[in-house]
Structure formats: structure tokens, C-alpha cells
Amino acid sequence: MRRSEIAGRAECHPETVRFYERHGLLPPPPRNEAGHRVYGPAHLRRLRFIVRCRALGFSLEEIRALLELVDRGDCTCAEIRERTAAHLRAVQRKIRDLARMQATLEELIGRCSGGETPDCAVLEALFEPPAARASS
Secondary structure: OOHHHHHHHHOOOHHHHHHHHHOOOOOOOOEOOOOOEOOOHHHHHHHHHHHHHHHOOOOHHHHHHHHHHHHHOOOOHHHHHHHHHHHHHHHHHHHHHHHHHHHHHHHHHHHOOOOOOOOOHHHHHHHOOHHHHHHO
């Protein structure tokens, strides 16, 4: 397969394939006589794994760690489960942080009249130190 074909099959952009090669997640494929890269089924399987991990929010380093376990050849389901559970805990923390941001933004917007005056309750609140907002 050429780069555009493997990218299409993995549902990513052809430059994404190169990106993962440059970052060492996808091994460089052999080249044919004309110098073109030729990707095989193992490249496609690995690329799909990477793309799916990225869709689930895994960082490049987290993906690298998972692939190192796989490449080692003797990883256990328990090792993969623990890495995935750690990622889930990080996602849950982000969701809690985003919920706090949402509540704060909703509260700030609720203070704003949206009028045509230069006085803006949102700006006033953003210029206040956090402790001052909590006591008001």
C-alpha cells in the first residue's frame, strides 16, 4: 500500500502517517525499486491502533508505552488494563475540571446584562482575584 491508501484505510490524513513515523510510533516501511514507501498489513494494524488510541485521548507517550508493551511480546492483559485505567482516571479528572469551568462560565455569563454599556460584569469578575469572587 502507498501512504494515501494506508491513510484511507486507517481513516487518517496521509501526513498523519508521516507524523507517526517521525515520532517513532510507526516503523518506516520498506521502499520499492522506485523509492516509494510500501506499507504492509502490520503497518495498517499498528496505524489503526494509534488512530484509535488518539481518538480516545491517549497522548503520544501513552501510545508509545502501550506499543512498547506490545512490541515486547510478552505483555499481559493486566499491564494493558492498568495503563488504560490510568488514562481513564486522567480523563475523569479532566471532565471534573471542565465541569467546574462550565459552572464558572455559566455564573459569569449570568452576571452579564449583555447591554450596550462599557461596564461588563464578566470583565469585572475576570479582573478580580479568585478569592474575591468566592466571597462575593
